[in-house]
Structure formats: C-alpha cells, structure tokens
C-alpha cells in the first residue's frame with residue numbers, strides 16, 4: 724500500500740508502506756527528516772503532527788485522549804490534525820494523503 728506525503732516545501736511523494744508500521748514510522752524511515760518524531764511514537768512529543776486528507780477521516784482510528792491533549796497544545800492544529808504515530812497503516816488506508824504540519 725502507498726502513502727502520499729507532502730513535505731513542508733509542498734512536494735508530494737508516494738512511499739510504500741510495509742504492514743505493521745505506523746504512518747510516523749513510514750514517513751521517518753523514508754528520509755523525511757522534517758518529521759522529528761522525537762518521542763519515538765508514544766504520543767508525548769507532537770513532532771509527528773500531520774494533516775490528513777479529510778476523505779480518509781472515517782477510516783482512521785479515533786483520536787485518543789493523549790493525542791487530543793497534545794494536538795491541543797500545538798498552534799497549528801486544524802480539524803484534520805493527527806499524530807502520525809497514532810495511525811497504524813492498514814490496507815484500507817492505501818492512498819492516504821498526509822501533509823507534514825508546519826513547525827510549531
């Protein structure tokens with residue numbers, strides 16, 4: 724399955740995602756160093772903040788309480804904000820588009 728990532732310069736690239744990875748891991752492992760993911764995926768840093776294509780909203784797992792609190796602490800949250808480490812990539816997310824959020 725493919726994940727489509729837009730970086731902070733507005734360039735879009737498609738990456739292949741292996742089963743079992745989160746969206747954060749897939750982005751980080753493909754050399755997008757703008758996605759710092761400082762906490763390594765435990766929903767405590769918010770540096771994996773992405774904006775998700777609203778067309779996929781219903782297919783994503785619901786926002787957890789920690790995730791919600793952290794997103795709320797950023798200045799760049801919008802209604803499509805998620806922490807990429809809280810989204811396990813699944814086959815039904817094939818073609819998901821995410822945009823790396825602006826630096827907070």
Ligand code: FES
Pocket residue numbers: 747760761762763764765766767768769770771772806807808809
């Ligand atoms: Fe830290 Fe996602 S990697 S919150």
